[in-house]
Amino acid sequence: MRQVSKGGSELAAASSTVANALVGHATASSSVLFPPNSYDKIIEDSHQRSAGFGLSENIHSDFSPVSRADFSIINEKNRVLCTHALPVMETLYEQIINTHNMVILTDANGVIVRTLGDADFLEKANRVALQQGVPWSEESKGTNAIGTAIAEQAAVLVHANQHFLSAHNFLTCSAAPIFDPIGNVIGVLDVSGEQHSYHKHTMALVRMSAQMIENQVFSTSYQDAITLHFHSRPEFIGTLMEGIASFTPGGRFLAANRCGLFQLGLSLNALKTHTFSSLFGLPVSALFDHYRTATPGVLNLCLHSGVRVYAKAEMHVSNPVFQHVTSNERAPQQLPVVQSLARNVRHRAGLDDLNTGDPQIAALIAKLQKVIGRDIAILVTGETGTGKELLAQAIHNDSPRANGPFVAVNCASIPETLIESELFGYEDGAFTGARKKGSVGKILQANGGTLFLDEIGDMPLSLQARLLRVLQERMVTPLGSSKSIPVNVALICATHRNLRDLIAKNAFREDLYYRLNGLVVKLPPLRERTDLGVVIEKLLSHEDDGVCYTVSPAIMQLFKQHKWPGNLRQLINLLRTAMLMTDDDHEIRYEHLPDDFLDDIAMAQTQNKAAAPLNGAAGVKLEDVELSLIQKTLATHGGNVSATARALGVSRNTIYRRSATLGNIEDQ
Numbered sequence: 001m002r003q004v005s006k007g008g009s010e011l012a013a014a015s016s017t018v019a020n021a022l023v024g025h026a027t028a029s030s031s032v033l034f035p036p037n038s039y040d041k042i043i044e045d046s047h048q049r050s051a052g053f054g055l056s057e058n059i060h061s062d063f064s065p066v067s068r069a070d071f072s073i074i075n076e077k078n079r080v081l082c083t084h085a086l087p088v089m090e091t092l093y094e095q096i097i098n099t100h101n102m103v104i105l106t107d108a109n110g111v112i113v114r115t116l117g118d119a120d121f122l123e124k125a126n127r128v129a130l131q132q133g134v135p136w137s138e139e140s141k142g143t144n145a146i147g148t149a150i151a152e153q154a155a156v157l158v159h160a161n162q163h164f165l166s167a168h169n170f171l172t173c174s175a176a177p178i179f180d181p182i183g184n185v186i187g188v189l190d191v192s193g194e195q196h197s198y199h200k201h202t203m204a205l206v207r208m209s210a211q212m213i214e215n216q217v218f219s220t221s222y223q224d225a226i227t228l229h230f231h232s233r234p235e236f237i238g239t240l241m242e243g244i245a246s247f248t249p250g251g252r253f254l255a256a257n258r259c260g261l262f263q264l265g266l267s268l269n270a271l272k273t274h275t276f277s278s279l280f281g282l283p284v285s286a287l288f289d290h291y292r293t294a295t296p297g298v299l300n301l302c303l304h305s306g307v308r309v310y311a312k313a314e315m316h317v318s319n320p321v322f323q324h325v326t327s328n329e330r331a332p333q334q335l336p337v338v339q340s341l342a343r344n345v346r347h348r349a350g351l352d353d354l355n356t357g358d359p360q361i362a363a364l365i366a367k368l369q370k371v372i373g374r375d376i377a378i379l380v381t382g383e384t385g386t387g388k389e390l391l392a393q394a395i396h397n398d399s400p401r402a403n404g405p406f407v408a409v410n411c412a413s414i415p416e417t418l419i420e421s422e423l424f425g426y427e428d429g430a431f432t433g434a435r436k437k438g439s440v441g442k443i444l445q446a447n448g449g450t451l452f453l454d455e456i457g458d459m460p461l462s463l464q465a466r467l468l469r470v471l472q473e474r475m476v477t478p479l480g481s482s483k484s485i486p487v488n489v490a491l492i493c494a495t496h497r498n499l500r501d502l503i504a505k506n507a508f509r510e511d512l513y514y515r516l517n518g519l520v521v522k523l524p525p526l527r528e529r530t531d532l533g534v535v536i537e538k539l540l541s542h543e544d545d546g547v548c549y550t551v552s553p554a555i556m557q558l559f560k561q562h563k564w565p566g567n568l569r570q571l572i573n574l575l576r577t578a579m580l581m582t583d584d585d586h587e588i589r590y591e592h593l594p595d596d597f598l599d600d601i602a603m604a605q606t607q608n609k610a611a612a613p614l615n616g617a618a619g620v621k622l623e624d625v626e627l628s629l630i631q632k633t634l635a636t637h638g639g640n641v642s643a644t645a646r647a648l649g650v651s652r653n654t655i656y657r658r659s660a661t662l663g664n665i666e667d668q
């Protein structure tokens with residue numbers, strides 16, 4: 001299982017510059033930076049609340065801590081928070097040591113549960129009761145960073161005389177609330193120090209540390225879930241900037257961290273109606289598929305907004321809810337089913353095995369059979385999950401190279417920096433971090449067999465030139481070597497992208513394109529295939545346990561109408577889960593289908609209903625049709641523009657533009 005990054009080193013690295021500035025500042029009082037005035041409104045409101053609590057600025061601070069018994073209850077309630085917060089607090093403290101500051105953790109009510117600080121400052125802090133067990137809510141201490149951060153549910157800096165009680169005016173305090181995955185404040189992290197120790201970067205450090213604690217609390221909150229770590233740049237996965245989102249094994253959205261909400265562009269409330277598939281356009285089973293691969297790399301996903309993100313899926317494989325998707329170790333009576341389903345569709349299948357009655361498939365198989373073994377590069381196109389890799393394997397299996405290796409490389413799942421060494425290999429010590437003995441690249445591994453380059457459209461331009469040279473010269477030069485090695489491979493490439501579009505955008509080399517497309521075949525999406533019934537029957541057929549699984553006629557009808565965005569991969573995973581849910585009659589019915597699939601069906605039906613009355617209406621203008629559809633979809637989604645845009649597959653701007661005449665429309 002992937003380890004979620006532990007706070008310390010990351011925070012230390014991210015904040016070392018800030019920390020240097022802080023230490024530098026503490027020793028050079030001439031560089032005092034005063035806090036900005038942007039908090040004035042927050043401070044003003046807080047002062048009003050403080051007065052409302054009956055406090056007056058010259059009263060002495062209330063020193064009394066909660067009772068011992070209450071403090072041990074508070075400790076017990078906040079055990080998880082403290083476990084995750086303490087290492088982060090220690091690292092944060094290391095960054096501010098010797099700056100007359102202390103790090104404070106409170107519970108959700110502002111009661112201090114842990115402190116770490118410079119001895120000289122701790123003494124002064126004790127004088128104003130900045131110590132364990134003492135409540136720092138606004139009710140108790142008036143305007144202060146901890147209490148005001150809780151009241152405002154936001155990070156707050158309270159400096160010097162911005163404090164309500166004059167006894168606290170010697171302090172400068174930066175506090176950030178810590179939220180749980182469903183948006184409740186569970187505590188506050190604060191750095192408090194003497195006012196002359198104020199530094200503008202302290203708040204950034206506190207915010208980062210609070211977020212780190214939130215991420216760690218998040219990672220332990222959803223043991224029964226699939227947790228996705230994502231970012232638009234793969235190197236940001238595992239860092240503080242990563243988005244984290246959790247889904248039920250059936251694909252329903254559970255929660256996301258702050259960066260996740262930001263990247264998904266939706267509020268927590270809006271996300272509650274979503275599934276993995278409505279957010280990423282893929283069935284949740286794609287994650288299981290990815291997880292099952294021997295060395296799962298980084299997934300390339302497309303957000304509903306069109307933004308591409310890289311992702312890693314994390315699931316607790318020891319948890320029984322994941323056993324059926326992460327391994328073949330299932331309840332004994334179900335084991336053969338899962339295994340045979342997988343076996344039915346993998347390995348040793350030849351082209352004839354894939355010919356299940358669809359005329360488009362039959363035609364492409366006939367073409368392929370004519371070129372097999374003729375040293376012609378084959379380019380397979382088609383949507384994700386349509387079977388491009390299985391087709392490539394079948395071509396290899398039917399070719400004279402069948403006894404040689406079949407080596408598949410997914411160009412989209414390897415970070416750009418690693419593709420070169422992965423493909424071409426490297427000599428001993430070719431670069432820092434390289435294995436001592438060097439590595440034979442995938443091209444040489446495929447020698448005598450077939451090299452399958454999946455998602456070739458994602459290959460970086462610089463490497464396209466190198467690949468072209470290998471294909472022309474039939475020689476490979478590993479990184480760090482001056483020796484070229486002859487290589488003999490049949491090449492099959494695949495892509496779901498339009499390579500001609502990429503060429504027009506200068507993202508793909510035209511000369512390489514012509515070298516790759518000896519024969520181009522396009523696998524039809526599942527929704528266009530006429531052999532769905534046969535494919536399903538084949539997938540459900542197995543000899544191992546003698547049980548005959550079937551699909552009820554109503555569900556078969558539903559399957560035939562479904563769009564299958566994940567194509568065969570989605571179908572297989574759906575059947576795999578549904579088979580395990582069936583009763584003694586082994587018939588797959590509505591109640592055996594996973595939640596995210598049922599949600600997709602419901603959404604499609606809603607869209608169809610909205611469009612239905614407009615079909616074929618004579619004399620109706622196109623704009624009216626559009627407007628009416630938008631109106632209906634808006635109504636279905638309670639006026640929510642984002643949801644409407646998603647349902648109709650257009651941008652929010654389009655909805656705004658087209659519906660300018662509809663008056664005020666809500667947004668989220």
Ligand SMILES: Nc1ncnc2c1ncn2[C@@H]1O[C@H](COP(=O)(O)OP(=O)(O)OP(=O)(O)O)[C@@H](O)[C@H]1O
Pocket residue numbers: 345346354382383384385386387388389390391454494496535539568569572
């Ligand atoms: N004709 C088929 N009959 C049954 N199962 C199939 C068929 N073709 C492919 N599959 C299965 O569907 C799943 C997806 O196939 P494959 O990985 O070949 O798709 P792909 O188009 O290469 O996907 P991607 O574009 O995402 O890489 C695999 O589990 C594969 O075994």
